[in-house]
Amino acid sequence: MTYNHQELIAAAARAKEKAYAPYSRFKVGAALCTAGGKIYIGCNIENASYSLTICAERVALFQAIAAGERDFVALAVVGGDQAACFPCGACRQVLAEFAPELEVITGQPGSPLYRRLLRELLPDTFTLK
Template structure:
């Protein structure tokens, strides 16, 4: 299990790995799975903006591709004055694998704001929405 300080350091370190030639807004993430495994990610932009991938989804997809399906918490780091919150798409992806996870958002001064994924996405789409009424 990683400490919060270790996760924060990993997320901040990923800022330097970000590929952001268009927005110049690097984001780093460190995702801890329920079994203690940690996966990092950075945002990766593309000149076709729709093909850009966020740091949070990069970390999540790395975790899932390695067989991890339960997320415990994620730290998201940015270099802005405000906290670096996940976008809507990232919120839904994180909710899929961590409906009870903690989301820790950092600002440029490494100050943190702790949230629950359900605060960020109160009515997340999950498997219960797929239930078929068999009346």
């Protein structure tokens, strides 16, 4: 499966605009690409009880899982106006449950992109083993 990195980043940037971030004011968008080429988006959703906040990456993943998807190839993340915004540790672990070889792309539309494999970002994941 091939996909366009800039198109995936653009989808994440559009998702970022839907974020609910009144506390941090740091909006994040994510776009998750399946092996079949379908893209699921997510944005961060904050809560006054900070521990109940959910990250954009997990929103995108949970939407895909709820739609019956299980095979993922790439995730784009756009956060604020930062050059790079990689997933947090909790998101890395949840993503690794389904796609340890996932390509993670971050950056801003039209700018240089940063790319890593999820297993590079979280080398020792929790597993059923």
